[in-house]
Amino acid sequence: SDSEEQKPGYWMNKEFLVKGSGKNKQEIACFIKAPATVLENLKCNILNETSSLVVDDSEELVSNIISIECYDYEKLFFPINIAIPFASCFRGNYREIMVKVTDTNFQSNYLTPISLQGYQGNHKESFAEVKIYHLGVFSVLSCLKKETFTVPKAGLLQKLSVDPRISFCYHPGAFGSPAPMQLKIQPIEPSLISALKSRHDMYYSVISTSALVHVQHPSAQPFNSSVTITLPCPPNPEKKRQGDETEHARAISATVKRVAAAYHPRAVSTSVRKTGENLSDTLKLLGRGNKEEGWKVFDDVIIQNAQNGLVSFELNEHLESFVVIRLSFLLENTYLLLFAQALEEALCSTMANVILYQKRENPYKIVVLLSASKELTNELQNLHEEGYFGPPEPTQQFSLREGEQIHFRFRGNISASENGEDFGKTYRLIFHSQRRPRLELQIKEVDEFGNHSSPHYKGTAVFYKITREMITKKWEQTLPYNEYQHQSPLCKLALTLPKHEKLVNRPRSTKRIFSDSSEALWDNLLFWLAEELAEDNTSLFALCLPVRRSVLQLVRLKCPDNLTHQIYELLCCWEKTLPRSADKQQLLSRYLQKSGRSDLAEELRLKCQNKAFT
Incomplete structure (x- = not known):
């Protein structure tokens, strides 16, 4: 162990709990392994409302945002070990789990976990x-995997571990002295x-x-000779299909020629155009020296097709980012640059939807969440299992970058409230593609006498998109109350609440008085009638009751x-609206x-006549 770890004191592994969200009263912030005297001096908090500032x-983001502070720095000894719980979807070879440490001035560095074990304590x-x-x-992130290597003066052929098909061949003397390189590969899905x-x-x-290739060249040495880069760029599937059809067409053509030669010798000299003969792909390299320069098309770089969908080209200058594009026909450079910008933006964005559902058993309880569009079906199914249903239906999809907010x-x-008391506030959901931003709220009508011409109370949830650039860099993140008047809403969702029957307290002398026996008999009659109607699946609308x-x-x-029970409740509600003198x-x-x-009307008359209500 490190010499620092030999400080006096017994090392312990302590679980730090914080107040949980939702149904959880407490949740684990982290585990910290340190001397007992150090552990007593530490405190942890979850700062998820600041997550937009750390990605x-x-x-x-695949974890909570954890703040670790101490009461007395004189009692603090380093190093100490912390273990943060996280949940990450499998992302293949191109991504890795890292821990990001951000200081009070929002300066960050990254730590490689010494362990990703599945157990801490119990x-x-x-x-x-x-x-x-x-x-x-501290936060746990899924990041693009970084490949680091050094190019010696003698040259180097480097195949990347994330994808061995990608290689960089530096010829001898490419650099005057050893040059460190850092690469990240960002795959591009065909669906995108x-x-x-x-x-x-x-x-x-x-x-x-x-793939989109990101290169860091810290030494900034000029290239003495070009570097040969090989990477996959899928071929035109139509060309392959038409190539197969060409072989089939050749076989048919040969048969036709043999038959034609026997009857029309001149027909043999007629040229037959091959299928797919006009298919010639164009390959273009787009890159940029840095973000400030913007994208550029390198028309002078010759890109050659290799086997199995690989392409290769020579590069004699440093590019911070580059991508090869395969075209079915030439495209103007202006459109190529627009495509590169749109592609880069799409890679950093995810299509998402807002869902606002009401509890079926209690329409005054709602859930609002952000869902990636590709997960929408699963999210809706999960909400149905919890008893939440629409309307309203989910919003149209829109693009969100990691850490962007929806207010x-x-x-x-x-109006709505989180605690049943503070109504009329602004609420926030922060989008993270691997987490499930969600709020459970209580709603109520603002004016119980409002919407008098409608059987429902009506309201609208208005949503605004807040980009990361719009968020002030400070650790105390407060929600504005009314700062959206100059901003167009991202979307709106209309919702309703059923109007409840108002109980009117009449003077004692006007109250209806029933004998217990007659009231019970009539109640039995209504339930019998509900059972008879339900056997024939009679709908509530078909009853024609004036409710x-x-x-x-x-x-x-x-x-x-x-x-x-539905029909029985409806009959009871109808009965309550009748005047005292009515013949029920x-x-x-x-x-x-x-x-x-x-038939039921006649049977009802007989039961009432004979007082056979059961």
């Missing part, structure tokens, strides 16, 4: 463990190219691209899976006849 493009989940020498704000082509017709000629407020006659739509909606929400049996028989159930 960059191509990084994906807890089984993934933990990223690192050795630290100073405190700060298809999405860009579907949105913009001008990109129709793009067939495929190579929303409620307008109209509906408001809000009553029908309330009855469905109260008894979602039992038609008998006669009215109910009339509605049954109107609904096409004369």
Whole structure:
């Protein structure tokens, strides 16, 4: 062990708990391994509201944001070990798990975990463990894997571990002294190219691209000779298909020629155009020296096709980023540059939707969450299993970068609260592609006498997109109350609440008085009638009872899976609206006849006549 670890004191592994979110009363912030005297001097907090400030493009947050502070720096000894729980989807060879440390001035560095073990104490989940020498704000990220190597004066052929098909061949004397290199490979999915082509017709000629290659050249030595770069750029699938068809066409053509030669000798000299003869791909290199320079098309670089979809070319200057594009026909450089910009933006973005669902059993409880569009079906299924349903339906999809925020407020006659007390606030969801931003809220009507011409209370949730550039760099992140008047909403979702029946307290002398026996008999009669109607799957609308739509909606929400109970509740609600002098049996028989159930109307009359209510 390190000499620093020999400080006096017994080393312990301590679990730090913080107040949880949602249904969890507490959750694990991290485990810290240090001398007991040091552990007593440390405190942890979760700062997830600052997550927009600690992620960059191509990084994906997979943990909580953990702040570790101490009460007394004189009692603090380094190094200490911290283990942060995280959850990450499998991302293949191109990505790796790193721990990012951010100081109070938002300066960051990255630590490679010494362990990604699945256990800490009695807890089984993934933990990223690192050795630290100073405190700060810690987060676990999924990052593009960095490949580091040094090019000697004698030259080097470097095949990358993330994809051995990608190689850099530095010839002898390429640099005057050993030159360190750092590379990151960002793969580009064919579906991303298809999405860009579907949105913009001008990109129709793009067939495929190579991965986007990022290179850091710290020594900034000039190239004495060119470097040969080889990387995959998928061939035109149409060309391969037509090539196979060409072989088939040749066989048919040979047969036709033999037959034609026997009857029409002149026909043999007729030339047959080969299928796919006009298919000739064009390869273009696009790159940039740095972000400030912008993208550039390198028309003078000759790119050669190699076997198995590989391409190679010579490069004699340093490029910070570059990509090879395969075209079915030539495209103007202006459009190529626009495509490169759109591609880079799309690589850093994810298509997402906002979902706002209400609890079926309690429409005053809602859930609002951000979901990646590709996960939308699974998210909706999970919400249905929890008892949440629409309307409203999810919003149209829109693009979000990692760490961008969605702020929303409620307008109209509906407001919301997290704790059931503070209504009318602004709420925030921060997008992270590997996490599930979610808020559970309570809603209520603002004015119980509002929307008087409607059977529902009506309101709208208005959503605004906040980019990372719009967020002030400070650790205390407060939500603005009314700063969106100059910003167009990203989207809106309308929602309703059923109006509840108001109980009117009448003077004692006007209250209806029933004998217990007659009230119980009538109640039994209503339940018998509900059972008879439910056997024939009679809908609530088919009963033709003069009740408001809000009553029908309330009855469905109260008894979602039992038609008998729905009809019984509806009959009870209808009965409560009748005046004291009304003949309930006669009215109910009339509605049954109107609904096409004369048989039940007659049976109801007989039961009332004989007082056979059971």
